Amino acid sequence: MTDTLEAIEAIDSIAGKTVTITGGTGSFGSTMARHLLAHGVAQVNVLSRDEAKQDAMRRVLGDERMRFFLGDVRDIDSLEAPMEGADYVFHAAALKQVPSCEFFPQQAVLTNVTGSHHVIESAAHAGVKGLVVLSTDKAVYPVNAMGMSKALMEKTAQAFARNHPDSQMRVAVTRYGNVMYSRGSVIPLFIEQLRAGRPLTITEPTMTRFLMSLDQSVGLVLHAFSNATSGDLFVWKAPATTVETLARAVASVMGVDDPEIAVIGSRHGEKLHETLLSVEEMVKSQDEGEYFRVPLDARGLQYELYFEEGDRRIPRDKDFTSANTTQLDLEATKELLLTVPEVRAEAEAGL
Numbered sequence: 001m002t003d004t005l006e007a008i009e010a011i012d013s014i015a016g017k018t019v020t021i022t023g024g025t026g027s028f029g030s031t032m033a034r035h036l037l038a039h040g041v042a043q044v045n046v047l048s049r050d051e052a053k054q055d056a057m058r059r060v061l062g063d064e065r066m067r068f069f070l071g072d073v074r075d076i077d078s079l080e081a082p083m084e085g086a087d088y089v090f091h092a093a094a095l096k097q098v099p100s101c102e103f104f105p106q107q108a109v110l111t112n113v114t115g116s117h118h119v120i121e122s123a124a125h126a127g128v129k130g131l132v133v134l135s136t137d138k139a140v141y142p143v144n145a146m147g148m149s150k151a152l153m154e155k156t157a158q159a160f161a162r163n164h165p166d167s168q169m170r171v172a173v174t175r176y177g178n179v180m181y182s183r184g185s186v187i188p189l190f191i192e193q194l195r196a197g198r199p200l201t202i203t204e205p206t207m208t209r210f211l212m213s214l215d216q217s218v219g220l221v222l223h224a225f226s227n228a229t230s231g232d233l234f235v236w237k238a239p240a241t242t243v244e245t246l247a248r249a250v251a252s253v254m255g256v257d258d259p260e261i262a263v264i265g266s267r268h269g270e271k272l273h274e275t276l277l278s279v280e281e282m283v284k285s286q287d288e289g290e291y292f293r294v295p296l297d298a299r300g301l302q303y304e305l306y307f308e309e310g311d312r313r314i315p316r317d318k319d320f321t322s323a324n325t326t327q328l329d330l331e332a333t334k335e336l337l338l339t340v341p342e343v344r345a346e347a348e349a350g351l
Helices: 004-009 027-038 051-061 076-083 098-103 105-125 145-163 186-195 214-227 243-253 303-309 330-337 341-349
Strands: 018-022 043-048 066-070 088-091 130-136 170-176 200-202 208-212 233-236 240-242 261-263 275-277 291-294
Touching: 018 027, 018 076, 027 043, 027 051, 027 214, 043 051, 043 076, 051 066, 066 076, 076 105, 088 105, 088 214, 098 105, 098 145, 105 130, 105 145, 130 145, 130 214, 145 170, 170 214, 170 275, 186 200, 186 243, 200 243, 208 214, 208 243, 214 233, 214 291, 240 243, 243 261, 243 330, 243 341
Parallel strands: 018 043, 018 088, 043 066, 088 130, 130 170, 170 233, 200 261
Antiparallel strands: 208 240, 233 291
């Protein structure tokens, strides 16, 4: 994948600008903030609801260009201050844990759907030039509340683009799979289990998942930011591996070649394989090398026009899934794991 730093440098217009990140103290938000600060932004506004994480991030980064705003995307009034004067917005605030959202789906809707609507409307009202929202493979053919709420978030963003074709704000959607070593990732759990001498617990050995690093997720968002027409959806052609291979790869980089593995069964709302693009999206997608772009369907509500002049293409392609993308074996998975700084640090520390 194109180096993330090169991707940032390619966005000449972002230097000297103000960027707001919702959910800015999370794994993606803090990584994005570091990259932006390293490449000449004037100011980074971080909005989150966790004052402890804000305090930790403030002390770690120690950069006067950082401004922190305590608030929640559910509360539209708390968005006014962090949006004021912002040129660009990256919307990363979300409820992301599949089991939690299964037990509290109303909360997923309030944050992921209503909260995202608040972000989009507030950004547009503040005169923001570009907004990128972060989605997930679980939004495709969703079987769990988290995926369903993220699918509606995508529709909310695309509806804004469709209903406001003359808006100065470009809205783009990025969709990605599992981000290695992000908060809630299984990798830190595997390392914790290895250090405690416990078996590695996996749900289903043949289950496949897309893999990407935090830097790669930032690269996808920056690609969308610099290339989008409003309403576009972007996907990186991520590789995948089985959950068992991932567990064995983590153990191997930690110096354990034959780990004990316990199969515990699928959790609430889990799929055997994930999908980044449906067959309906694949047939409309544009291949951009390392990425797929799916343009917005900007047709209006005058359905009678399409009885005679509709899109006659019949989808012939397959879904883009974690089962039919590039499959990583044990050695390739280890190699990818070791590109993640946190994993390298854990491996150097050892058990």
